[in-house]
Amino acid sequence: MKKILLGGLVAVVGLGALAYVKRVDIVLALAASQKRTDIPENKPIAWMQGPAAAEATAGGRPPNIIFILADDLGYNDISTFGGGLGNGKIKTPNIDALASSGVAFRQAYSGTASCAPSRAMIMTGRYPTRTGFEFTPTPDGMGRVVKMVADSMRGQSGMPPAIYHADRVAEMPKFDKQGLPGSEVTIAEVLKTRGYHTVHIGKWHTGLGPEFGANAQGFDESLLMASGLHLPEDDPNAVNAKLDFDPIDKFLWARMEYAASYNDGEWFKPRGYLADYWTDEAIEVIKANKNRPFFINLSHWTVHTPLQAKKADYDAVGPMGSERERVYAAMIVALDRSVGRIVATLKEQGMAENTLIVFSSDNGGPGYIGLPEINKPFRGWKLSLFEGGIRVPMFMSWPGKIPAGSEVQAPVAHIDLMPTLAAAAGAALPKGVAIDGVNILPNAQGKGGNTRPHETIFWQSDGYRVVRHLDWKLQVIEKPGAVYLYDLATDPTEKTNLAAARPDMVAKLRKLLDDHKASGRKPLYPAILEGPIAIDRALGTKATKDDVIAYWPN
Structure with missing residues (x-):
C-alpha cells in the first residue's frame, strides 16, 4: 500500500511539475478554447441612405469630414518625410499625395503612447485627467497571462520582470464596462448639431454597449471591429508572421477571431482582408x-x-530583411491603398472640393514587432513617452481651404482635432465642458503666424508622466525611478539628458506636472500591469544591463 501511495504521490508531483513547465501553453490553450466557432458568414450592410437630392449646394453646406486613423504606424513607416520601411524601399504614394495636397504637421503628438486613451482624446479633445480614461481596456485575465508569458521568456528577452498588481483586480470593472463615460461629449455628437450623418468604421476600443459603444457616443451607424484578426489564420489569401519573442502576440493569436458587427448587433465575418x-x-x-x-x-x-498580410500584397512587396518585415511592409501597402481609394472615390463622386480629410496614427510604432527602424530618427516605441512613442504623422487636406504643400512646425496634439473639426464644420463646442485642445485650423490655413497653439502639452499614464513646455521636455518615470530632461530645439531625438545640468528647469517642469495631476480626477480604474520597455532596443534581440528601461503602466 505504501508503495502504491508513494507511486501515486510521485505521479501527482510529476504531473504538477509538467503542468508548471507547460503552464504557458496550458493558459494559451485555455484562451484559445474561448474562441467562438459559430460566427456567421458576411452579411451586406444596409447603410442608411441620404436624401436623393441635396438641400443646399456643396458650397453652402458644411464640409464632409473623413478621419483616417492608422494603428501603431511608425513615424518612419511612410515615405512622406523621406523615410519608408526597408531603407525607403516601401513607398506610400497615396499617403504622401494626401500630405502634399494639404498641410503636414511636422511636430504632431498622439494623446498618449497606447491605443484607447489616444482615441478618447481625439474624440473629446480632453486629457485623461478630465475624463478618467487613462488606460487601455484589457480583457479579463489578460494582464495575468501577459505577465506569465513575459516572465517565462525572460531568459530569451533579457528583460526585467513584468509587475502584475493582483491586489487591484477587485477594483477593475469587467471588460465591457471599461469605457469612456457616456457623459463625455464626442466630436460625433458635436457634428450632429450641424446636421452631420456620423459613421464609425473599424476599431473603436473606448468601450462597448449602451453607454460606451460608438452608437452611444454620437455615431448614427457603426461597423465595429469585433475581434482582432485581419483574415482567418488559415485563409489561403493570408500570410501570417508570428512573433515568438512577444508575449502579447502569443495572446492575440490564441484569443483573437475574425469578426465584425453592425450597430452592436450579432457578430459576422468581414469580407476579405x-x-x-x-x-x-x-x-x-x-x-x-x-x-x-x-x-x-x-x-x-x-x-x-x-x-497578417494579403498574399497579393506580400508577393508584390518581394523579399525584405526578414519574414515579419515583409508581412509588415505588405500591411503598409494595404493601408496606403485604402487612403488612395478614399481620395479617388471622392473625386469620382465630385465631392473632393468639399471634403476635409485628416490622417494620423493613434501612437508610434511598437518595439515588440522587432523592427528597429520604424520610428527613426526618434528613440522609443509605443508604450513609452519618448518621441518615438508619441510623434505621429498628421495631415489635413481640404482643397481650396488649406493650401497645398503647407507645413506647420509648431507642436500640435491629438486633443486639437476635436475643436478643429468642430470649427471646420461651424459647430459650437459643448457648453460647460473644458476642452484642452485648441482649433489649429488657422495654423493649417497659414493664418496662425508664428504663434504656437500650445505652450504646454501633457502626457500621463499612472506613474509615467511627461510634459513638453515650449521646447523643453521632462520625463518622470516612477519605475525604475528616472528623470530625463531634453531641449528638443537642439536635441529633437532625445540623446542628451540635461536633468543633472539644469535642476532649475527640472523643478519648473515638475511643478507643471504636479499641478496638472492635482487639478485632475483619478483614473476610472487602476493600472494592473506594468511592463518593461527597452527604449533603444526592439524586442527580438536580448536586452543587457546597459539598456534604458521604462515601465509602462496599464
Whole structure:
C-alpha cells in the first residue's frame, strides 16, 4: 500500500511539475478554447441612405469630414518625410499625395503612447485627467497571462520582470464596462448639431454597449471591429508572421477571431482582408451620403499585430530583411491603398472640393514587432513617452481651404482635432465642458503666424508622466525611478539628458506636472500591469544591463 501511495504521490508531483513547465501553453490553450466557432458568414450592410437630392449646394453646406486613423504606424513607416520601411524601399504614394495636397504637421503628438486613451482624446479633445480614461481596456485575465508569458521568456528577452498588481483586480470593472463615460461629449455628437450623418468604421476600443459603444457616443451607424484578426489564420489569401519573442502576440493569436458587427448587433465575418473591407464599406457610406454632410471615422486595425498580410500584397512587396518585415511592409501597402481609394472615390463622386480629410496614427510604432527602424530618427516605441512613442504623422487636406504643400512646425496634439473639426464644420463646442485642445485650423490655413497653439502639452499614464513646455521636455518615470530632461530645439531625438545640468528647469517642469495631476480626477480604474520597455532596443534581440528601461503602466 505504501508503495502504491508513494507511486501515486510521485505521479501527482510529476504531473504538477509538467503542468508548471507547460503552464504557458496550458493558459494559451485555455484562451484559445474561448474562441467562438459559430460566427456567421458576411452579411451586406444596409447603410442608411441620404436624401436623393441635396438641400443646399456643396458650397453652402458644411464640409464632409473623413478621419483616417492608422494603428501603431511608425513615424518612419511612410515615405512622406523621406523615410519608408526597408531603407525607403516601401513607398506610400497615396499617403504622401494626401500630405502634399494639404498641410503636414511636422511636430504632431498622439494623446498618449497606447491605443484607447489616444482615441478618447481625439474624440473629446480632453486629457485623461478630465475624463478618467487613462488606460487601455484589457480583457479579463489578460494582464495575468501577459505577465506569465513575459516572465517565462525572460531568459530569451533579457528583460526585467513584468509587475502584475493582483491586489487591484477587485477594483477593475469587467471588460465591457471599461469605457469612456457616456457623459463625455464626442466630436460625433458635436457634428450632429450641424446636421452631420456620423459613421464609425473599424476599431473603436473606448468601450462597448449602451453607454460606451460608438452608437452611444454620437455615431448614427457603426461597423465595429469585433475581434482582432485581419483574415482567418488559415485563409489561403493570408500570410501570417508570428512573433515568438512577444508575449502579447502569443495572446492575440490564441484569443483573437475574425469578426465584425453592425450597430452592436450579432457578430459576422468581414469580407476579405480587413483594411480592404473597411475601405469598401467607407466607400459605400460616401456614395450613400452624397447629398448631406457626413463624418466618417475610418479607424484601421492596420498595422497592429497580429501581423497578417494579403498574399497579393506580400508577393508584390518581394523579399525584405526578414519574414515579419515583409508581412509588415505588405500591411503598409494595404493601408496606403485604402487612403488612395478614399481620395479617388471622392473625386469620382465630385465631392473632393468639399471634403476635409485628416490622417494620423493613434501612437508610434511598437518595439515588440522587432523592427528597429520604424520610428527613426526618434528613440522609443509605443508604450513609452519618448518621441518615438508619441510623434505621429498628421495631415489635413481640404482643397481650396488649406493650401497645398503647407507645413506647420509648431507642436500640435491629438486633443486639437476635436475643436478643429468642430470649427471646420461651424459647430459650437459643448457648453460647460473644458476642452484642452485648441482649433489649429488657422495654423493649417497659414493664418496662425508664428504663434504656437500650445505652450504646454501633457502626457500621463499612472506613474509615467511627461510634459513638453515650449521646447523643453521632462520625463518622470516612477519605475525604475528616472528623470530625463531634453531641449528638443537642439536635441529633437532625445540623446542628451540635461536633468543633472539644469535642476532649475527640472523643478519648473515638475511643478507643471504636479499641478496638472492635482487639478485632475483619478483614473476610472487602476493600472494592473506594468511592463518593461527597452527604449533603444526592439524586442527580438536580448536586452543587457546597459539598456534604458521604462515601465509602462496599464
